[in-house]
Amino acid sequence: MNKILMMALLAGSLTGKAEYVRNEPVPAEGLTLPTAAALSAAAGMVEIMLELPDEWPSVDNQTLFHVGDRAHTHVTLFFREGSLVAVYKADEQSHSAINHNPARKWAASSRHRVQFLWQRENDDISFYLRVDATIAGFARGVLIERWPAHFNLGHRAGGSRFKGKILDVKAKPEFPPLPEHQPGSRVITVDTSQKLDRIYNFWSIVNYTRQDPFTNASFRASQKITHPIMRYVNCVRLLGGRHDGRNQWFKGVDAEGRPVFKFDGMVAILRGILDAGYQPRIVLDNVPLTMSGDVEMEKYGNTYPPEDYALWELYVAKAVQAMVDAFGIKRVASWRFRVGTEPDLHPGHWIGTQEQYQHHYARTTAAVMRVIPNPNIGPGNILDIKLDKWGLDLVDFIATNNLPMTFFSSSWYGRVGESQQGFEDNVNTIRNRLNRYRIPRF
Numbered sequence: 001m002n003k004i005l006m007m008a009l010l011a012g013s014l015t016g017k018a019e020y021v022r023n024e025p026v027p028a029e030g031l032t033l034p035t036a037a038a039l040s041a042a043a044g045m046v047e048i049m050l051e052l053p054d055e056w057p058s059v060d061n062q063t064l065f066h067v068g069d070r071a072h073t074h075v076t077l078f079f080r081e082g083s084l085v086a087v088y089k090a091d092e093q094s095h096s097a098i099n100h101n102p103a104r105k106w107a108a109s110s111r112h113r114v115q116f117l118w119q120r121e122n123d124d125i126s127f128y129l130r131v132d133a134t135i136a137g138f139a140r141g142v143l144i145e146r147w148p149a150h151f152n153l154g155h156r157a158g159g160s161r162f163k164g165k166i167l168d169v170k171a172k173p174e175f176p177p178l179p180e181h182q183p184g185s186r187v188i189t190v191d192t193s194q195k196l197d198r199i200y201n202f203w204s205i206v207n208y209t210r211q212d213p214f215t216n217a218s219f220r221a222s223q224k225i226t227h228p229i230m231r232y233v234n235c236v237r238l239l240g241g242r243h244d245g246r247n248q249w250f251k252g253v254d255a256e257g258r259p260v261f262k263f264d265g266m267v268a269i270l271r272g273i274l275d276a277g278y279q280p281r282i283v284l285d286n287v288p289l290t291m292s293g294d295v296e297m298e299k300y301g302n303t304y305p306p307e308d309y310a311l312w313e314l315y316v317a318k319a320v321q322a323m324v325d326a327f328g329i330k331r332v333a334s335w336r337f338r339v340g341t342e343p344d345l346h347p348g349h350w351i352g353t354q355e356q357y358q359h360h361y362a363r364t365t366a367a368v369m370r371v372i373p374n375p376n377i378g379p380g381n382i383l384d385i386k387l388d389k390w391g392l393d394l395v396d397f398i399a400t401n402n403l404p405m406t407f408f409s410s411s412w413y414g415r416v417g418e419s420q421q422g423f424e425d426n427v428n429t430i431r432n433r434l435n436r437y438r439i440p441r442f
Contacts, residue, residue: 019172026166030154035067040173041147042120049113051165056108057082062163063156069148077116086116086129090142098129098137119175135180205232212246214272223276233273234281236341241286241302250288250315259311263322281336284316284364303351309363316367324371333372339364340380342411344389354390358397365404381409385429392433399437408434
């Protein structure tokens with residue numbers, strides 16, 4: 001055990017708090033130290049003062065801090081192609097990370113103080129990245145059950161070394177109070193001479209991949225507290241095809257071969273949403289598993305198209321009719337209907353081809369129009385334009401085939417601390433494609 005660690009442990013025993021403190025540079029080859037005295041899976045804080053390499057940004061991975069002794073389980077602070085990344089990963093399915101892209105534009109040889117902090121909340125972990133005394137990001141992960149015995153500074157398993165300098169380090173098994181979370185006065189300065197464009201309310205809608213809790217009055221009351229400005233409930237996977245077996249409104253066929261549908265549960269869900277004062281937005285996915293034949297669930301459920309589109313059309317039409325029967329044509333016609341989710345994410349939300357989704361859109365909108373002649377309807381939110389998927393081509397397909405579309409949407413995965421210029425580029429690209437056509441509104 002090195003001298004500095006021994007001094008840190010001694011200080012910890014005197015104060016009643018274990019911690020690791022190093023007030024001199026970490027060797028170029030890095031250090032490996034025991035976690036028992038400095039960090040735990042449930043709570044931790046690592047603070048590093050670093051000096052970047054002479055050449056920046058880097059093109060390779062460079063590690064500042066790492067805890068991990070097996071694949072897919074680690075807590076790591078590192079640079080990836082110049083971005084500063086904080087990861088808390090319990091297993092292969094529970095990856096969670098914060099990316100601080102502005103680090104790419106830091107000056108070579110510049111100095112920065114970074115903090116990686118985490119704490120347990122039930123079986124989850126909340127973690128933060130602070131950069132130069134400002135929160136750069138926040139994320140949630142799953143608690144690591146078996147905590148490794150050692151942590152590394154300046155390297156990861158002997159590789160991915162940091163090519164700059166780690167000037168000083170502090171680590172402790174606790175989550176210190178964040179200055180940003182402390183009570184007190186805040187000053188916000190608004191430049192009233194600056195003219196702004198139209199401001200869109202992106203925060204009035206929340207996605208719910210499970211909607212049945214809205215039938216419970218206490219749950220509805222809790223949403224008023226946790227989502228105080230929510231106005232819309234996006235009902236994802238409302239039509240079934242789910243891993244959890246919920247929302248099974250299609251009951252197969254009767255003795256005479258006629259399809260059987262039972263939408264009482266769906267109507268109860270929508271009534272609960274309305275009783276809470278929200279407006280539902282209906283996502284027309286997934287296809288019930290039995291409608292797709294002998295297939296297996298994908299990550300987000302059954303993402304296969306139906307085998308029999310006549311049956312699928314009937315199912316969708318009957319579902320919309322059940323809504324109209326319960327709540328009236330005027331109210332339901334004001335709701336937004338979306339045909340699926342990220343159809344260009346293969347195989348996550350759509351395992352079919354581009355052409356199959358186009359056909360799916362045409363048949364699904366036709367089903368809705370059996371009940372609502374002028375529906376508020378559009379395709380599933382496509383992936384970010386920067387990912388160069390085929391989702392944007394849906395505009396051409398819908399326009400040239402005279403199909404209904406009252407909105408067109410795209411996913412956007414932004415993070416605190418990152419520039420959002422890409423979002424504006426994304427929106428402008430979509431607008432430019434839409435402006436080629438006069439899309440029928442119906």
